[in-house]
Amino acid sequence: MVSKRARSKLSAAFVRSAPIGKHNDGGGLWLHVVSDARAKWFYRFSIAGKRREMGLGSLSDVSLQQAREAADAARSLVRVGQDPIIQRDKQRRDTLRQDNSLEKIAAEAFEARKAELRDDGKAGRWFSPLQLHVLPKLGAYPVSAIDQRLIQETLGPIWHTKAVTAQKAINRLGLVLKHAAALGLEVDIQATSKAKALLGRQRHRPTHIEAMAWQDVPDFYASLQEPTVANLAMRLLILTGHRVKPVRFLRLQHIEGRIWTTPSELLKGKKDATEAFRCYLSDEAARVIELAKPFARDGFLFPSMRKGVMSDATLSRMMERKGLKARPHGFRTSLRVWLEDQTDASFEVKETMVQHTVGGAVERAYRRTDYFDQRKPLYDEWSRFVAGNE
Structure with a gap:
């Protein structure tokens, strides 16, 4: 000694x-x-x-x-x-087993998955179904005590009335239980599957976003001639087939000549920084960009009247005020159906026009093309049709 x-x-x-x-x-x-x-x-x-x-x-x-x-x-x-x-x-492991409430393990599981989520999950969409519908009732329970009966009692009230949210909540809970199992805790990782069997098939039928028939788009486009920020944003949305978010957050630096490159963080489901999307700007789209430039503020082409970018509800409200059931997102459907009905483009090209992922990961790794050259004349053709220049 x-x-x-x-x-x-x-x-x-x-x-x-x-x-x-x-x-x-x-x-x-x-x-x-x-x-x-x-x-x-x-x-x-x-x-x-x-x-x-x-x-x-x-x-x-x-x-x-x-x-x-x-x-x-x-x-x-x-x-x-x-x-x-x-x-x-x-x-330390023994201490963890003594402090293994569902709320604590859910927070750890969320932290572990942040790197996979858009903006590290800052928007809260991954965690909010748990936070709103599961943790208030089950958060204090030891994770080892979570079983199908508790899950059924917790999500039963919203299983049919808020079906999509309930599905997200139960799926997230399943991931939390798997995380707990990976930590060495005694949990039933089949609890959510058993709960689904108890809850039964959901009666909810998802409703699709209303879309305007492609034949009616030119008349609507003609009603947007006044060069306001909202009208110009709507026109560019229609011409390019983009979702609302990339249009709202469009910066002048995203545009080089006739090519608009949207970074991955503004694209739905894209987390890899290399997965930017290139869109060709037709003559009409380029004209809309020029008309919008005088409104640019802080680098954004479509700013809010106060600060930051235009609200995500602005374009929807515009269509509501016009008495239309269709919504801005529906113009992607209008374009996709027009492509199906009026062009002989391949399935892959048509899907890429509306930023849909085609094929599995291995297939995409070998294909390595965004069909830009094949899409370019389609943007021109669609724009001529929409703007009445055919």
Whole structure:
């Protein structure tokens, strides 16, 4: 056994002003001063013929006395042949098992998945079904106690009335249970599947966004001739087949000549920064861009009257005021049906025109084309039809 005198080589005064480097307190306890602002304790030991180092915390959090006590505890384990690092990890897992509420594990699961979500999940769409419909009732339950009956009781009231939201909530809950299982917790990862069997088939039928018949688009387009921000945004939306968000957040820097390149973060379901989308600007679309430029503010082509970009409800309200059932998103359907009825373009080209992903990941990896040259004349043809220039 190493004597206390042989161990306690450092003083509190020295520790407070220790120079950069490693300083031995004896008995395996070391202070490593990395910089003037950063220093940490570690315990060096040998077990089974291998030398290991165990971090004991930073100097700002752990005093000299506390570091010595931690080293003494670790040293006691080494004397009986136990690895203090392994024992500490086991203790942390045991502590986790004691604090395994569904709310805590759901937050951890969300944190682990952020890298897969658009903008790291800042919009909250992934977590909100759990936060609104599951955690208020089940959040305090240990995750190991979550079973199909609890899930049925929780989601039963919205299973048919808010079918899409309920499906999202139960699917997210299934992912949380799988995360808990990966942590080594005892959970029933089949609980959500069993709950679905108890809840039964949903009566809800999804309603599709109303779309305008392609034959009626030219008359509507003609009603947008006044060069207001909203009218110009609607015209560009119709001409390009884009969703509303890329139009609202269109920046002048996205346009180079006749090519509008939308970055992946503005595209639905695109997380890879390489998956930008190129759209060709027809003569009519280029004219709309020029008309919109005087309204540009802070780099956005379609700004709000106050600050930032135009509201996502602006174009929908415009159509409501005109007494129309169709909505802005529906013009993508108008374009897609026109392509089907009036052109002989391939399926892949027609789907790419409305930014739909075609084929599996392996197929897309080998195809490596966005059909831009094939799409270019279709934008021209559609624009001539819409603007009445045929």
